[in-house]
Amino acid sequence: MEKIIEELKKLDGVSKKTAEKIVFDLIINEEKLDSLSEMINKIKTTYSECDNCFFFKENNKCSFCDNQNRNKNIICVVSTKLDALKILDSSYNGMIHVLNGEINLNKNIGPEKLKMSELFVRINKGIELLLALNLTFEGEVTSNYIANKAKGIADKISRIARGIPLGGVIDYIDQETLNDAILNRKKM
Template identity: 55%
Template sequence: MNEIIEILKEFEGIGTKAAKKIFFEILTNQSKKDKLIKVISEISEKFSFCERCFYYKKENYCDFCDQKKRNQNQMCVVSYLTDAQKISESNYNGLIHVLNGEINLPKNIQPENLKIAQLFDRISTDMEIILALNLTFEGEVTANYLGARLKSKCKNITRIARGIPLGGVLDYIDNDTIDDAILNRKSIKEEE
């Protein structure tokens, strides 16, 4: 039992208490156990990583690489698979590249530990690279590193806009976010 609980705790966001609850729920509920076995089997059989963009493929089809209608001259670079999933749910119509992490020197995650070499293999001078990295210290370090290395290798390098989220109330927003929102403001004419 303890070994299974330790394995469950390896999943992000699951602590000891939640792992124990999951274990006992699976142990005592045959229907949930059967569903879990089916889901894990389906993931193993139908899903894999795309060797090109490092997003996932379902039944050997990648929503980004295998969809020819996508803009082949625009590539959005993200840190994690979950970020790519969020981009796929938006109206973005270009390519994607998942780095599988961010530069983090204290944790010994160097640029060579990420999918940066594979990114450089995919880009051309005609492309716009959109850096959609997290607004964390590690995300900023990674964006700055990529920005410096990409300058001469592609047509344009951009960052996603930062600022106040939809529904955000100024009274609850920190000063850095307000500064970014003012800096990245748009003309009302641009929105029409």
């Protein structure tokens, strides 16, 4: 049982306590165990990683790369597949590139450990790069690295807008976010 718990703990967001609860629930409820087993097999046979953008392929079709209605002249760069899923659910209609992380020198994650070289192979004069990386120190470092390396190669390099979120109250917004919101204001 300890081996099973240790394996479950390797999943993102699963603590030891959660893993124990899952194991006990599956032991007690065979129907849930059968259903989970079926879903795991479905994941294994249905999904894989796209060799081009590193998002998921479902039945060997990538929602970005294999969709002929998407604008091939813009590539949105994100850190994770979950970020790419959020972009897919938005009104964005271009391509995607998943880096599988961000530069983090404290954790010995340099550009060579990310899908950077694969990104730069995709960039040419007709391409706009839209950097949609996290607004963290690591995200800023990664964005700056890509922007500096892509200058002169990409047609245009842009960054997603930053500012006050919907439902945000100015009184609770930090000064940098407020400054970005004012700087990136839109005409009404």
